[in-house]
Each structure stands twice: as structure tokens, then as C-alpha cells.
Amino acid sequence: MSTKSDLLLDMRNIEIEGFSDERWHPIIKGVDLSLNRGEILGLIGESGAGKSTLGLAAMGFARPGCRITGGQIMFDGRDLRSLKEPEKRKLWGSRIAYVAQSAAASFNPAHRLIDQTIEANLIKGLKPAKEARDDAIELYRALQLPDPEKIGFRYPHQVSGGQLQRVMTAMAMATRPDLIIFDEPTTALDVTTQVEVLLAMRNIVEQFHTAAIYITHDLAVVAQMADRIKVLRYGEQVEEAETRRMLSDPQEAYTKSLWSVRSIQKEESTSDDYVLELEGIDAAYSRSLKVLKDVNIKVPRGRTVAVVGESGSGKSTTARVITGLLPPSTGSVRFNGQPLPAALKDRNLDQLREIQMIYQMADTAMNPRQTVAEIIGRPLEFYHNMTGRKKEARLSELLKMIELDDSFADRLPSELSGGQKQRICIARALAAEPDLIICDEVTSALDQIVQEGILNLLLNLQKEFGISYIFITHDIATVKAISDEIVIMFQGEVVEQGLKSEILSPPHPDYTQLLLSSVPEMDPDWLDNLVADR
């Protein structure tokens, strides 16, 4: 072991402020963080908890619009806060490295991967170019990238997201730093890709005995990676403990609530009365790019069908076909037993009203200059010719349904929280009084507690009004919580459709097996067991 002290990073009473609305607001309010050599600390919390800000502060770095206002950051015996920028620059990329969330955006599109991988080595004169390149190739190999000799000579847009994320880990590792900050490195990846990247990262960090701060909002992921877990909320520490103890015995109420979110369980049921039937749907965006191949999906009335698949599997394209935004090249859409015109412009008002959609990004799905009353009022006028008193009364009713009160009517979207925005979008869909609502990843941008609220709301609305849902998602936990039936899609085809209990219990077709087994579980041994099984 090292002869130096084992304590690598010691942050005391850190305070960080961010500038918004013309003044400085506290983001981190006096947090301590310490890390030993070779240790991995998981930093978890919901969005806005200050995880990334604190992680970057461990490098002595504050994003533009943020400033570190208090505390001490001792890295290997030196106080980063007292160092000038050029001094810190010497440490960055050589002794402390950063792995960002979006690999696609964090690589410079103009340079080859290997040039970016070895850049820190070259500017610091740590290794000659030839040696640095050979070493980068070895790292690519260690991270199990395909064709490690050549992949570095490609440009960022030429490789996949999962590969880029591993190249970025190689880039961080290139100078053999003492500390790596992983900032949500797998959040943007599909679950099957995530498993490979997690494994690769964990192995290489172990191999070089590198300390790491692993930032994520996903408990199951952090359980695989971290020795210790620290929970943050509103810029303050909630609690910190060794991983196994934190999972088995959380102390604080907030932590317990995080742990228990995945507790919704809907009793599955089915029906022979189908609200929507897709038959033999083929669809393409251009002649060469065929996205859907012979898709058959049936949605029983008053039930929830979850459409599950990774990015590019054709989930959202299926939604576009149903809504008429993308007329299919062959196949038919039947709604309430009647054939539905393929193109949006051929559908009449009633056919338009019957199918509504809720989107992932509630933010961009609402006109920021319209008030809640205008947003929800529009479908009331458009579909039901409501005006004046009648409209107001209905608006008030709808707000009650989504568990908000009349005081929200005059607010703009910017004055709402993420969960409230999504509720307004639900109310807008409800206003049309549809038979079917397509929910496209409606909870993936939300924190877990907020997710639970939205899912419960959707379930209650279904019970009360008998609405059918198509629930597009990549999150298996959500699927378990709300669906009656599951459709699994892969590369534009339906792999399986059936009752939740049938699909989720073995035996599975190969792809379903791969997908289900890749979903991280809260068990710290899950990744090891998975490797052993495969």
C-alpha cells in the first residue's frame, strides 16, 4: 500500500452558491466529504440536490454561474480553494479526472477519440505521444471496447453511446489519476449497455486502485459501484453509511422513502374488448430507414399496455403511427372496432379527441407563454365548444382530478415544479375526454418520489373513468408498477406481448431475458452474480 496517508480527499463544511433570478442562492449548505485512496463513494440524491455541484467542487471547480463560498477542499494535503487556476489545471486531468454524463456532448466532434484520450498526457508532458497512444489502446482493450487498435481513430459521431462512455473512462484513466469523478455516467444509456459499462468501469477502477466519487440518482446502480453511500437533499447531507448497511438499514425517513418508491403494484386484469388494434404495421421515415416491421399490438379497454424497449426499438414510432403523425406503409389501425384513417389530416374531430398523448418533457410540451387555464382550456373549446362559466367549472373539475386547486389556473408553466407540469399535461389530455392516452416516457424525467405520485394519479384516473393507457417506457420498475399487459419491442419488431405475469416470469425469449436481467437490483452483489450467470 501507499506510504502516504490513506486520506486522499477531505472536504469540510463546503458551501456553494448559484446565480439565478438576479441573486445568489445557496446550492450546497455546509457538506463534509472525505475519501480514502482506492475507495468509491456513491453520491446520491434527486435532481437539484447538488450532487454534480459537489462532485465538481471536489476538483476545486465551479461551473459558470456557481461559486464556492465556504469550506476547505484538501486534496492530497493541498488546499484546492487556495490554489490559483493554473495550479489547479496541473492537477486536473492528471491527478483528478472527470467523467461526464453525456458522452456524446462531452467529446469534441472535431477530433479523433484517441487524440482526445491522450490530450492530458501530452499537455502535461507525462508521456510521449507514441507511448500515450499505445497506453490508450491498452485501456480501450481493458474496457472491452471492440477493435481497440482502431476505435481510437474514429470520430465521436462514429461510435455508439455506450462505447463513447467507455472511451471517456479510458480518457479519465489515461494519466492514472488518484481520483475520478463519475457524474451520472450511465444515465443516458440503455440498460443492456449500462451493465457492460458499469462492469468495465468498476474493473478498471479496481485494477488501478483509483478512488472515485460516483454520482447518480439510481440506487440500484450505486449499490453495485460504491463502498460507501452519501445521500444528499437540498444541498445538505441526509445520511452516509457503508453500502450494505445503507441498503439494509437506512436511518432517515427521506432515505427510507427513496428505498420504498418501487412499491406500487397493480393487480393485472385483461379484457376481450379491445379499444385499439394494430395489425401488420410497417412504417418508415424514409425509403431506406424502415423502423417498424409487422407490428401487431392490441390494447384491451380500460387497461394499461406497457411498451418496453431500448432506444431505437420503435416504441415512439409506434405512438406516432397510432396518433396519425406517421402514416404506416402497410397495416391497419382499428379503434373501437372501426378502421382509423392512417393520416392525421383524414381523421375527424371525434377521432382526434379519442386518442390523446402525454410527453416525456412536460416543459417543452407546453407553451411557456400560456397560463394553465389557457393550456387546459384549449381542448375544452376545441373538442367540446365550452366557453365562459361552463369552461371555468370544467377547468376547476379537471384541476381537482389532478390533485391541484384553482389557484393554479393563472400560473405559467415556469411557475410550476416538474411534477406539477406533468400533472397539467395529464389534465390537458383528460380535458378531451379520450378513450386512450399514450404516455411516452412520462415519468423518466422525474424524481422517484414525484414519479410515484404521477403513477398513482394515472392509476386512479383509470379506475374512475376507465381510460386505456399505452405506456411507453424503458424502465422495468415502472412497468411492474402500472401495467396489465406488456409488449416488448426490439429493433422495430414485437418480441412478445402478454399479461404482465406471463412476460415477467420465465421462460423468456433471449432478448426479454437479456433485457430483464440487465435491470440493476438493489442487491450489492447483483452485478457479480450477473457476471457469474452469464
Add this chain to the structure above:
Amino acid sequence: MNSVLTTVIQRLALGIITLFFVSVIIFAMVSMLPGDFTQAVLGQAALEETVEAFRKELGLDQPAHIRYFQWLGGVLQGDFGTSFSGRAASGIDRSRSVAELIEPRLYNTLFLAAMTAIVAVPLALYLGITAALHRNGFFDRSISTATLVSISLPEFLVAYVFIAVFAVLWGKFPPISEIRPGATFFDRIHVSVLPALTLTLVTIAHMMRMTRAAIINLLASPYVEMARLKGVSQRDVIIKHVLPNAWAPIATVIAFNLAYLVIGVVVVETVFTYPGIGRLMVDSVSSRDMPIVQACGLIFAGTYILLNMIADIIGIVTNPRLLHPR
């Protein structure tokens, strides 16, 4: 590489088609001008028969579409026709070919444009990059104010101020940019300094501000943060990580301003009585010398299309997605 070549060829073809449409528009506009050369020369008191005879001699009696195709046919063979001026109803023909008249004027204009560009483009890039680097600092604020002022001032005012200061008070440069026959290269530069300086001031602000905006836009991108966190210095962040991705927007604004230097300089040429192509065109419009006007119009359109095409192509070849397809 093939896809880049295809795109470039596509752009070239598009440019040629655009130029063709522009030629139609120019011809139509010129034909729509009230009055013609014969009336301008002979005056209102001229006899009907004299005017008719002169028209016939110039070919103005033919219908417009025939004149257009005759003109276009000539242009395609490099013949821009013969100027109307110099011809008189008396029958003595002292007219000169359009090419002969335009050539020295075009050369003068290009000379002035090149002289301005050599100073203005690097200076604008340097100022834009420096301002972006020290965003909201003292340098950035002062340069932003200065460029705002220079954008807001009309160019003739700037020109007269320069004449007042550098020609009248200081007497270093001539207030009138006359190019005498047999002038040496340095004489040319000497008389062109004040117009070039005026044009520099007019174009630099736009280029500098757009460069600054393009760079600031990229400075906020995650890969720039990544570069910083790899320990890349501020200077290298700009040179190695920002500029390679900024060429497309910068090239567009430079092309726009270079085009302006060729086609938009008539005010400055008039103030300094600089013998450029802009003044030739304006003079020809007032004397209804259509062959010259048409040729100038075509040259201007061609310049604009060519420069924008070059900017487009720079945008394409600096885009790694197009250069290195998957």
C-alpha cells in the same frame, strides 16, 4: 469523402441555377426602368423619327425576350455587349465594349476590397476571440460599445470625419482617391487608405460580434468543460476545441461582409470619388446605359453567390460528420 464532393457539386449547380434566375430578374428590372437611352441622349425635344432610328440601331426596337436571349447568349460566350454611351444619333460610333469599360473599375473595386479585407478580417477575428475570452470584462465591454457605435454611424459620416481628420487637418492622405493613369502600386495604396479605413470600420463590427457570439455559444458546450477539466489552458481551449467547430458560422459572416465590400461600396466610392464599379453602375443607371447595368448586376450577383458558396463549403468540410461518415 465522396459525400462531401457530391455536396460541393450540388452547391455549385445550385449557384449556377441561382445566377440564371438572377439574370432574368436583372434584365426584367432594367427593362422596366422608365425611359431609355435614346430619350436620355436625344432629349425630349427630339423628333419621333430620330428616336426610332436610334432605337433600331441599338436594337431596342426588338421585343424584350429576344433581347434577353441575345444578351444571355453573348454573356455565355463571355461577350457582355457594347456600351450605349459613345454612340450618338449622328452616326459616329465611339462606343467601347462593356468588358473594356468594366475591367479597370472592377479591378479598382477588388483592390479596395482586398486591402480592406486583409486588415479587417484578421482584426475582427482577433477582437472577437479576445472579447469572447474575457467575456463581460473591461475589454469586452469597451469593444462592444465601440462596435455598436461604428455600426450605428452612417458610412458617409465616417468617411467625411476621416477626410476632415486625415486629409484636411493632418494632410497625410488625399481627400479624393483619384487614380491617375500610370499610378504605381504604392500610389494606389496611398489613395485607397481612407476609403479602406472607412470600410474596415463599417465591416469589422459585424464580423467581430458574430465571431464573439459563435465562440461564446461553443464555450458553453460540455466538451469545452471537459477540456477545461482535463487541464487544457484557456488559450488552447479556444484554439484546439472551440475554433475547429466555429468555422462555419464565422465563414458565413466573413463571406457576407466580403460580398458587401464588392457590391455595397457605392456610398464610400462616391464620397472619395473612387473610380470603382459601384459608381460606374449608378452612373450607368442614370444614363440608361443598359448593357453596363446588366453586366454590373450580374457581377454583383455572381460575387455574392460565389462567396456564400465558399462559406457553405467551408461549413461542410469543417464538419466531421460530413467529412467522416459513419
